[in-house]
Amino acid sequence: xxxxxxxxxxxxxxxxxxxxxxxxxxxxxxxxxxxxxxxxxxxxxxxxxxxxxxxxxxxxxxxxxxxxxxxxxxxxxxxxxxxxxxxxxxxxxxxxxxxxxxxxxxxxxxxxxxxxxxxxxxxxxxxxxxxxx
Amino acid sequence: xxxxxxxxxxxxxxxxxxxxxxxxxxxxxxxxxxxxxxxxxxxxxxxxxxxxxxxxxxxxxxxxxxxxxxxxxxxxxxxxxxxxxxxxxxxxxxxxxxxxxxxxxxxxxx
Numbered sequence: 001x002x003x004x005x006x007x008x009x010x011x012x013x014x015x016x017x018x019x020x021x022x023x024x025x026x027x028x029x030x031x032x033x034x035x036x037x038x039x040x041x042x043x044x045x046x047x048x049x050x051x052x053x054x055x056x057x058x059x060x061x062x063x064x065x066x067x068x069x070x071x072x073x074x075x076x077x078x079x080x081x082x083x084x085x086x087x088x089x090x091x092x093x094x095x096x097x098x099x100x101x102x103x104x105x106x107x108x109x110x111x112x113x114x115x116x117x118x119x120x121x122x123x124x125x126x127x128x129x130x131x132x133x
Numbered sequence: 134x135x136x137x138x139x140x141x142x143x144x145x146x147x148x149x150x151x152x153x154x155x156x157x158x159x160x161x162x163x164x165x166x167x168x169x170x171x172x173x174x175x176x177x178x179x180x181x182x183x184x185x186x187x188x189x190x191x192x193x194x195x196x197x198x199x200x201x202x203x204x205x206x207x208x209x210x211x212x213x214x215x216x217x218x219x220x221x222x223x224x225x226x227x228x229x230x231x232x233x234x235x236x237x238x239x240x241x242x243x
Binding site for chain 2: 012013015037040041044047048051052057103104106107110111131
């Protein structure tokens with residue numbers, strides 16, 4: 001996988017920046033323009049899920065994204081890392097309570113060609129692929 | 134991209150113009166606006182999403198919450214949306230069966 005990595009705090013304010021970066025990488029990798037929008041939304045949903053998970057577990061560990069081209073297509077991996085909480089950290093954002101994880105997964109599954117989701121205790125790893133051609 | 138919200142009254146209907154991006158960061162602002170409108174007695178609401186550039190499941194959750202609130206007062210919440218990329222999200226989640234979605238504001242108000 002020829003990939004790039006991005007690490008953001010579990011703060012809703014950073015989600016828009018991350019989805020723009022990954023969408024641009026998808027465009028440069030040759031993903032069709034109408035499917036770049038699918039990547040953008042899928043990244044948003046994955047990050048929103050991760051932000052919510054961190055808030056629910058009162059964790060402040062950053063969220064890691066890895067993205068790039070593989071033999072399967074344009075692949076994105078979003079994962080959280082476990083870390084002791086810090087009181088008053090960004091994991092307590094009020095927006096997190098609004099999310100419905102089932103809705104997020106339904107959208108990611110509907111927009112991408114391959115999805116794997118691996119929750120493990122208080123961490124999660126979500127991977128999806130959008131075909132390039 | 135900022136989220137801007139403006140409302141006005143058209144007869145017995147309240148039109149809420151939403152412009153910008155509705156995501157995990159901005160959706161609380163939309164939620165607060167809908168709660169405020171219902172608290173002020175606006176039970177028939179049309180949310181005009183013509184100028185929405187991005188919508189995710191957080192935004193959908195807020196709209197569903199708004200629908201529940203107006204329905205508890207025998208009201209209605211309808212949407213105006215003609216952008217395929219936004220409509221796609223409603224279709225994938227099955228919410229096209231939950232919300233009346235109109236192509237134009239005129240159609241929603243008729």
